[in-house]
Amino acid sequence: MSDVTLQNFEADVIEMSRQVPVLVDFWAPWCGPCRTLGPMLEKLEAESGGKWRLAKVNVDENQELAAHFGVRSIPHVVAFADGQAVDQFIGVLPESQLREFLDRLTPNPGELALREAVELAAAGDREAAQASFQAALAYDPGADTARLTYIGFLLDGNKIADAETEFGLLSPRAAQEDAYAALQTRLEAMKGVGDLPDGADLKARVAANPADLPARLDLAHVLIARREYEAALEQLLEIVRSDRWFEDDVGRKTMLSVFELMGDDPAVSRWRRQLATVLN
Numbered sequence: 001m002s003d004v005t006l007q008n009f010e011a012d013v014i015e016m017s018r019q020v021p022v023l024v025d026f027w028a029p030w031c032g033p034c035r036t037l038g039p040m041l042e043k044l045e046a047e048s049g050g051k052w053r054l055a056k057v058n059v060d061e062n063q064e065l066a067a068h069f070g071v072r073s074i075p076h077v078v079a080f081a082d083g084q085a086v087d088q089f090i091g092v093l094p095e096s097q098l099r100e101f102l103d104r105l106t107p108n109p110g111e112l113a114l115r116e117a118v119e120l121a122a123a124g125d126r127e128a129a130q131a132s133f134q135a136a137l138a139y140d141p142g143a144d145t146a147r148l149t150y151i152g153f154l155l156d157g158n159k160i161a162d163a164e165t166e167f168g169l170l171s172p173r174a175a176q177e178d179a180y181a182a183l184q185t186r187l188e189a190m191k192g193v194g195d196l197p198d199g200a201d202l203k204a205r206v207a208a209n210p211a212d213l214p215a216r217l218d219l220a221h222v223l224i225a226r227r228e229y230e231a232a233l234e235q236l237l238e239i240v241r242s243d244r245w246f247e248d249d250v251g252r253k254t255m256l257s258v259f260e261l262m263g264d265d266p267a268v269s270r271w272r273r274q275l276a277t278v279l280n
Contacts, residue, residue: 001042004055006065013055017080021052021105026076028060034075037092044098051106079105110139114146121153129153144174151183160190182260189224196222213239213246220254229262233271241278
């Protein structure tokens with residue numbers, strides 16, 4: 001527990017909340033309900049083993065902070081996570097409701113392991129990242145979002161067989177996840193590349209006969225496997241333009257999957273506009 005003022009709010013609340021959630025208790029010495037809530041929060045913080053931190057703001061001494069967060073009645077508790085205010089309550093809650101509030105706020109071990117895995121993967125430590133992914137899934141084998149993230153990691157490392165095994169462990173609900181179709185497209189493309197002519201041969205076929213839609217589709221799959229997404233989109237858009245219903249609208253459907261694979265790449269907006277123009 002720490003006493004927070006305007007001077008240390010950034011360090012003790014905002015920055016600390018990027019590591020663990022922080023509850024800020026706005027209180028005052030004259031407030032009767034505050035004298036009830038404060039010890040309850042301190043007890044729960046001690047029990048948490050460091051899963052979250054408590055920060056206390058005396059509103060009489062920190063009126064600017066209280067005004068900034070719209071505190072008009074105390075006790076007023078604001079929860080911070082990842083540098084942002086994410087939840088709050090006013091007044092005294094029974095201990096059972098406080099525990100429910102904290103359960104919503106604090107990540108479970110599986111979520112922490114997943115976050116660590118993503119950070120390790122971004123840092124290039126693939127061996128440690130894989131161990132953390134496996135730990136996250138051991139905590140919660142039914143976590144489809146975590147497993148889909150792991151599948152993407154495996155495909156990045158060209159571990160196609162392992163990725164296919166993980167796909168088989170997804171629940172039926174996973175198909176509703178945004179990443180599902182995109183990763184399935186990428187997996188199928190990577191699996192099929194070994195059976196396809198190389199990119200140069202396919203490009204030659206397309207150049208010789210632009211109406212050869214099967215060759216365009218095969219070329220798109222090769223390019224997706226290589227993560228050359230814009231080049232793949234060029235081929236897929238030509239399929240849509242030439243024959244919207246070729247292989248059950250495969251051109252458009254695969255483009256949508258590639259958009260998901262590209263994430264927040266600014267080029268996605270341009271390609272979405274081009275697809276809309278062709279469709280209309």
